[in-house]
Amino acid sequence: MTPRVTVEHLFGALDTVEAVVTLPTFRRPDHLIRTLDSLAAQTTTRPFAIVVMENDDERLEGRDAARAWFEHTDRTGIVVVAHERGNCSAYNAGWETALRHCPAMTHLLVIDDDELAIPEWIERMVGTAEKLNVDFVGGPQKPVFEGENGARFARHPVFVPHYAETGRVPLLFSSGNVVMRRQVLETMGAPFLDTAFNFIGGGDSDFYSRAKERGFTFGWCSEAPVMETTPARRTETSWIVARSLRNGAISAIIERRRGKGRSAWVKRQLKSAALLAVSPFRALRLGWNTGSAFIGIYHMQIAVGRFMAEFGQVNEQYRRPEQN
Template sequence: MPVEAVICIPTFRRPDWLRRTLASVAAQQGDVGYAVVVVDNDGANPVGAALASEVLGATALPHTVVVEHRQGNCHAINRAFEVALATYPDAPYLLMIDDDEIALPGWLQAMVGLARERGADLVGGPVIRQFEVEPDATVMRHPLFVSIDGETRRIDQLHGSGNCLIQRRVFERLPAPPFDVRFNFLGGGDMEFFTRCRLAGFETWWSAEAVAHEFVASGRTTASFLMKRSLRTGSINYMIDRLHRPLAIALAKNAASLGLGVLRGVSVLLRTGSPLLASHPLLMPVGRVVASLGLLPKPYRSST
């Protein structure tokens, strides 16, 4: 079959998890001809690239494996899309899945099938968390683990790139590179990209059948990690507002969100009795203010 879809997988120092991702992608069945592009972002020790070449080389799948030496998740993702667009010029659909995820059976068919049927510019699907160590019920209810769900339908925009399809025409209409490298080490480059897609008038759909599972390490369920991530989410939201709205509006939103954050935090605490859950609406506006002062967290920067 001719290549109709290209599945892009950026990876960084997760060879064991990448093996699972590749196995799930290689197992996809249906009437969609597809290729795989893997970008290893560890230029110093690209074990992910070696693994991908080994695993995909044992299949009949067309594939391309490259190393992106510029550190940063936006650099890696941009390189993946760049290689996919150039190497498979007749493929109208580009998909992405992260190296800590697996695609369930029928994932590719559901994604491409909906794009064919609806002519959607972008398609997203559910990401169901699988925890390395089962956290307590409070952590499971944390807003950071809540995502879009429900029936297949048209939606306003996507928020994450870990389970998505993007039509080639989107890349042709938007300026290159697609992901703003200012979000390289902060995160949120995907949300900023999808914000631009919405503002440009692209049509986004949600496929309930295109399911991926995300493996969550135990370190990502601690109170400390979740509180830092709440702060970072606020910083990302401010940066996106700052890029697409006047400064005065972004700063006014900071002030309003601080007041609302206190009220919402108290409300959540009274309703749930959980300081952790109550901290989220409080810390997000704090993250906005911190970002407005130019103090951005960089959780994705590696020291080596």
Template sequence: MTRALPLPDAAPCAQDPTHVEAVVCVPTFRRPEMLAATLNSLAAQATHVAFRVVVVDNDAREMRGVEVATRFFAEGRLDGLVSVEPRQGNVFAINAAFGLARERYPAADYFLMIDDDEIAEPLWLEEMARTAREQGVDIVGGPVLPEFPEGAPTAYRHHPVFWPAFMQSGPAPMIYGTGNCLIARRVFEGLAAPALDERFNFLGGGDTEFFTRCRRAGFTFYWRQEARIHEHVTPGRLTLSWVLQRSLATGAINYSIDRLAARSPYARLRLFAKNVAVTPLSLHRAMRMLAARRHPLAAAHPLGVAVGRWLASFGLLPQPYRHS
């Protein structure tokens, strides 16, 4: 169970939940320095939106994220609260953050999320909230733009796993990740709890499955290209093994989402047919990417996705979010 922690000398007016329009949720796990940079970017928001921040530390042993968040709140740089989710896994942490935010700030209409290795531009929150109000949509997404270290090879700079799904503002069929999103309260109220399916806890993709259910339930999406967040790409991700594993995981996630919806024998037969069809399609996409002078590593991505689907169909699922 998630447990909220008291803040030292918290000003009652700063914690008044009746004057909050939006809550920014920040799940964190063993990244205290990066978390501090993320919170710095939230403290620098240029916005008229009354917002609070909810930090959920998924490391119940060291709780270094708690120390960082508590310092920000105690110094008055941000208003909000911090809690610990002792059950390990990104789905548990995200569900805890959204759940605590809705419970503690009942007047808030919008719930946003940013990862603990991301930096929001100063107008991020303003752009997201304004888009939700003006467009009347249920869910808003924005780009997470990679910041590569100097000298990063071109093969990685142009690889699809690092880039957002859309590149211009407008209505979207759905979004795929919670790393830069706004979700209206009515979305959570219209779906069964918990928000993210715990079966995706260590695989990843719980956010994609959640947004898939949102789309099927009729909720509307909008992409705001101007609501930019930046993510520092660590050297550990600039390796052949990491990129290939990410491609395989994408395929496994896509298959797992399709499998959850395939409840009848006919639907499962269609799912098998989809796997069969994806194989030549992925080869065709890879050849087109090579013809367009894309790097072979990028062209291998659709092939990796197809292989990941087949591996998942045999129960072989990666667990990139399982930590010791």
């Protein structure tokens, strides 16, 4: 029987690191190296390690690229293979590995293999968590568009950070740029992310929602962005529409998981109906502010996506990585 996670390589002294950066990868070996280089350039006095989670146990391009990078740079870290496909499975593999092999870890960070960290990223993220005394801190994922349509959609909500200012916030929604305290992982327990979200996304939002129910707190650091390479296909209208509908569907799915029974169902339907009713007015405001009618209809798509989820119509954008 194939193990769920295989620890392939360990580099350096792991028992003294205070921060661990977890980095999932799937068929982006070239960009993975760029991401690793940005982590190697961090300006921090905090001892840190990098855990690379290869999520393609067939080609293993990420594993091989990461192993060669560690051997060349002498950085501290671990390379693991997460055999179950899906982003939630990859995150779970990395987070479990960090807990097991890094006993002095106080904070765990997440960055994706299509992102680049600024040199102050680790210091600002962990420092903000300490200053705000919160359990989670998120940061902006700033798109770097490769296609010609990027400028048209730069102000679309699927690309705009959820918050603009540093400080405490009620909740986070993305795992592409986040730091959390070790206590969060120890309390929530493995598996941390629900693998039912592996191919639709939203496992991170579900995790945050459950963590909030357990009393964990959230913050935001606007001064610690990561630069997200955004390919041309993500500025095609079909991709943006699919992502918008999916966002709406995920919100309904998470609410359905939190509330059971007839009364919860009625409450959810009323909320979806209310969002649909006010969406034309929100669309007018958003379209006016952005100068784009297409961007304006985002709130309508969110409401429609919520209703679609009730009938099991959820787009698995991560099922076909070549189209994502």
